[in-house]
Amino acid sequence: MENVVDIVKFAKGFLGRYALxxxxxxxxxxxxxxxTAGSYGLPQFRMRMFMWGARPxxxxxxxxxxxxxxxxxxxxxxxxxxxxxxxxxxxxAVLEKxxxxxxxxxxxxxxxxxxxxxxxxxxxMPKTEFQKFIRLKKKDMPGFVGGDSSDHLLYxxxxxxxxxxxxxxxxxxxxxxxxxxxDLKGVRVKAxxxxxxxxxxxxxxxxxxxxxxxxxxxSFVEGRSLKPFGRLWWDEIVPTVVTRAEPHNQAILHxxxxxxxTIRENARLQGFPDxxxxxxxxxxxxxxxxxxxAVPVARALGYSLAMSCKGTATEGPVxxxxxxxxxxxxxxxEENH
Numbered sequence: 001m002e003n004v005v006d007i008v009k010f011a012k013g014f015l016g017r018y019a020l021x022x023x024x025x026x027x028x029x030x031x032x033x034x035x036t037a038g039s040y041g042l043p044q045f046r047m048r049m050f051m052w053g054a055r056p057x058x059x060x061x062x063x064x065x066x067x068x069x070x071x072x073x074x075x076x077x078x079x080x081x082x083x084x085x086x087x088x089x090x091x092x093a094v095l096e097k098x099x100x101x102x103x104x105x106x107x108x109x110x111x112x113x114x115x116x117x118x119x120x121x122x123x124x125m126p127k128t129e130f131q132k133f134i135r136l137k138k139k140d141m142p143g144f145v146g147g148d149s150s151d152h153l154l155y156x157x158x159x160x161x162x163x164x165x166x167x168x169x170x171x172x173x174x175x176x177x178x179x180x181x182x183d184l185k186g187v188r189v190k191a192x193x194x195x196x197x198x199x200x201x202x203x204x205x206x207x208x209x210x211x212x213x214x215x216x217x218x219s220f221v222e223g224r225s226l227k228p229f230g231r232l233w234w235d236e237i238v239p240t241v242v243t244r245a246e247p248h249n250q251a252i253l254h255x256x257x258x259x260x261x262t263i264r265e266n267a268r269l270q271g272f273p274d275x276x277x278x279x280x281x282x283x284x285x286x287x288x289x290x291x292x293x294a295v296p297v298a299r300a301l302g303y304s305l306a307m308s309c310k311g312t313a314t315e316g317p318v319x320x321x322x323x324x325x326x327x328x329x330x331x332x333x334e335e336n337h
Contacts, residue, residue: 001051002293005034005077008049013079019051028053029060031317033085034077037271037294038237039066041130043099044269046240046294049080050301059308062319064300069095070237085318101255102234103128104268111157113167113259119153134268138275142326143299155277156285157264160245165210170247171258172212173229180230180251181217194223220249227251232261241266243290245283263289271295299326 001019008016016032023030030053037046054060063085087093109123126132139149162170174183182189188198195218197203204212217228230251232238239251245260247253252260261269263278266289273295278285293301300321307313 001053003049005047005049008032008034008080008083009077013077016049016077016080023051023053028055029058030054031060031063032080032083033063033317034080034083035063035085035297036066036070037297038070038098039068039085040064040294040296040300041068041096041099042269042271042294042296043101043104043236044238044241044294045070048293048297054308059311059313061301061304061308062313062317064304064321065093065318067096067300067321067325068098070098098237099130100235101232101238101269103130104134105261105265106234107131108154108157108262108265108268110257111159111259111262112257113159113170114161115158115262117158119155120157122154134271135274138273141273152275152277154274155264156267157262158282159259159262160282160286162247162260165206165208166247167258168206169212169214169229170253173231173253173258175231175256177233177236178226178231180226181213181228182226184213184229186213187218196223214248216248225249229253231255238269241269241290243287245286266290271297296326 007019020030020032030051033050033052034047035050037044037048050063052061052063065085065087087095107122107124107127109120111120122135126135137149137151138144169181169184172184173179173181181187182195185204186198186201188196190196197218206212220228227250229247231253232251233255242250242252244250245252245266247260254261254265263282263285264274266286267276267278268274270289270292271294272289272292278288280288303321303325304313304319307319313319
């Protein structure tokens with residue numbers, strides 16, 4: 001079972017304890033683990049709750065320990081702090097370097113706010129190891145047997161089309177790290193980091209008659225938020241891929257292009273290989289990606305489940321994934337040498 005961390009935060013962890021208690025009362029073994037997607041090779045924090053359950057006759061699966069050096073963002077729920085899947089000795093653990101937004105999407109061709117094509121050429125070669133991996137053909141992906149060997153175009157690299165007012169606003173957000181609605185004319189930041197209207201600046205209006213800076217941006221989180229119309233940047237780790245591609249209360253703007261992140265860019269941040277082709281209306285495709293379990297996390301949990309089914313799982317709640325996972329063939333070759 002997987003869910004957002006709120007399930008073990010709400011009412012001091014009541015729902016998490018209730019779920020565990022019900023499983024145990026039905027004679028299941030059960031355990032909870034809190035895993036951060038970025039710790040398994042993605043430029044996205046995304047902490048989620050995972051619960052394993054197994055009958056007494058089965059081996060209860062373990063949680064795979066992190067493979068990448070990502071400092072967890074946010075605080076684990078106090079009642080379930082010990083369930084965070086982390087290395088006890090983080091300084092002694094040999095981890096790969098964390099990934100950033102640029103590592104995932106810097107090879108993708110520019111597209112506009114009104115791009116309508118579902119398939120386009122790549123144009124550039126991959127620039128990072130992550131990009132080389134994510135662009136592999138299905139047959140070349142670790143663990144696949146008899147996959148499709150044909151080349152494919154770049155699928156789903158199109159953005160949710162902003163309305164004209166929002167597009168006008170986005171075009172005026174500076175292309176720099178940390179830029180957001182606070183950089184627009186007429187906004188002033190007070191000493192307590194809350195925004196207010198600058199009394200010395202006349203309010204700016206769009207051609208439609210709507211204000212350049214909407215009231216909801218000024219009042220969001222009592223004027224303290226940096227998220228409305230926020231630009232992401234190349235050297236950042238994204239908080240969480242969301243299901244709604246609207247910039248009103250979240251930072252989802254491309255670093256250098258006047259649009260929100262595309263479906264494919266979100267899919268990259270979730271670890272979906274590029275050969276995945278999504279179906280349905282634009283909004284539904286964003287939801288499919290945003291609601292999914294991040295692929296590297298799912299892959300690692302699947303490996304743990306297989307170990308349990310084969311009876312090779314070790315004792316204890318956690319285990320260390322093989323070096324170079326998921327490329328287990330590379331591990332075998334290295335061991336043979």
